[in-house]
Amino acid sequence: MDRRNALKKTGLFAGAAIVTPSLFSLLQACKDEPRLSWKPLFFTDIEAQTIATLVDMILPKTDTPGALEMKVDIFIDTVVAKGYDENGQQDMRKNIAKFNEDCEVNYGAIFTELNEADRIKVLKNEEVASGKFNLSIWGKTIGEQKPVGFYRSLKAMAIGAYLTSEEIGKNVLNYDPVPGKYEPCKPVADIGNKWSLG
């Protein structure tokens, strides 16, 4: 998909262009960056690129489509733009900025400009450090939910967006809008992937 190649080029180009890798200068430099191939409703280009790179690493293309093909990044932008209130939007903005700041402090550049090995280190670290969701029953988590980090929240959003995309929901997962009956105990092998509708 062209958009993925465009993003990779963007990352390389941005890396070469930035002399002082501080977030402030990056934001200043924004207008000189190549544009995304889509126009975010909420994210800046750098924010959108950060999200895109993250969701692509979490859910890459294999013999099934990856997150970017399923427009997971674009959907997350839509959710933040139309589903979040102003506080939520500002939190998202701050969280992405903080994530990139931490990358700068620890690895010397914002996330999208790091080499793949460093980006993997970032994710491995976040997987351990970013907190976990409690179990939930009947629509709500149970127990005292400790704050969950930006990375884990984003990962959950990415998974949700990916699994509820039409291609995955209809053609990769088992789509059965009208099962007709309940069969309580079948071999997994007869079904395959999980059911797509909750």
Next chain:
Amino acid sequence: MANFNIDAKKEVTYDAIVIGSGISGGWAAKELCEKGLNTLVLERGKIVEHVVDYPTMNLDPWDTELRGGLTPEQKAKHYKAIRSGWMGTDTEHFYADDAANPYTEKKPFLWLRGHQMGGKSLLWGKQTYRWCELDFEANAKDGYGVDWPIRYKDIEPWYTYVEKFVGISGQALGLPQLPDSHFLPPMELNCVEKHVKERIEKSFPGRNMTIGRCAHLTVPHNGRGQCQYRNRCNRGCPYGAYFSSNAVTLPPANATGNLTIRPFSIVQSIMYDDKKGKAIGVRIIDAVTNETIEYMSKIIFVNASALSTTQILLNSTSKRFENGLGNDSGELGHNLMDHTYRVGAIGSVEGFEDKYYKGRRPNGIYIPRYWNIDEKSKNDKFLRGFGFQGGGYRGGNAANIEEFGPDYKDSILKPGPWEFFITGFAECLPYHDNKISLNTDVLDKWGQPTLTIDAEFKENEKAANKQIQEDAVEMLEKAGLKNVQGFDEEHPPGFGVHEMGTARMGRDPKTSVLNEFNQVHAAKNVFVTDGACMTSSSCVNPSLTYMALTARAANYAVSELKKQNL
């Protein structure tokens, strides 16, 4: 289905007015219409015609822009109800507008309301259980609240009557503390549930686990289709496979030709004639035009939902009833109850990784009450009892797995780990100081006084919850589950959405609002048969009992009307 007659006539004196069209109002309308009464149903919200007005019934997640998520505007509109965790874009339109219909929580209380034809019968959980002899005797035995004016034998024929019409699926167990209904075939337990059931029943003699008894059809019944296992019930069921007023009671009421249903009708008060010594009609405000209109009738059924019904009675003042219609006892607004909610345990089940299910069963398991049912099962820590709901399923939270990348992505397409949980529902005692009152400082969109709710769970409910969690953890551990985790969300009342009481039935007009046929003691042509009428709360879901009480009261009302006693 034929269109509903929505042309209410001011000049007509109706035989009956029914306020509200939810579970009990729908039943009142059906019974009264079928017995030949010219009946006006006053509905606060819009018409929701079966199937026609279920706009989201077939939507997939990708069909809506936010895939089920709510916009900030929708969240603001439902800023109270959203705490339930149930609402999405698929059901948002069936929840009342909290901003236009405010209420004040003196102590935390979740009040869920469905302001449309069918009310909360579109949204309810469909769990359907008979109450038992113990329930109707409980207040008399331990002295909390007042004695029920009826016993199980009084309501049993009416359970039978409504069950045969509604269609209840379930497994007969022959337990005195959970009498069997007339059942359609039960839904099936999945293999993990069967496994847990065997282990629990072996380790804990006297405890049973069964499939939930529910108002979902497992076979076609009375012209309605059977459940298709879509689990999209709360959007409205195109097959009419679960009980709602819209699919089940209002169509036959309409078919009699005796029904008029007036939407957008905010009931302001019930009019009482001091000289005649009875109610003469209902005063409404048209929600759209703000016009005040009066409708006259011989009898009135108040089925607005527990708290709204009492709100109407409190707002219905006259020379005779300065503190609200039927409030001679001072008990109107008091003794509010709900079941405790979301306290139990959850764990994972190993050894069934090669098993899965097909279909989304809109039902879970039930563990009937086992404490305080006889001398042997007496528990010194709390009075009365609790039951558990729950279930087993392949779940997990893929976001928590500390992996990412190609293999991880492929793994999240596979069924997750088996989880199994149980969550208790404990009976709440009737306390005089758990109450609602009219708030004239906060008015609704139509200038009407709103409610202040002042209720809490007390020591007995807290002790029951403690036992629930201990028992839940113990049962799941004995059943061999792993990572067993107890929980108590400490939800305030309202989260169970089984609000009961505030206009209780009783034998003595000095201590109760309604008599044994749900008549207001001192205004015998006014009947209250929704949750407001309840004298105690049992630990099982109450809706079936509202249906039975309503059919029973309607039958009595018509016979009294014929005898010219009303």
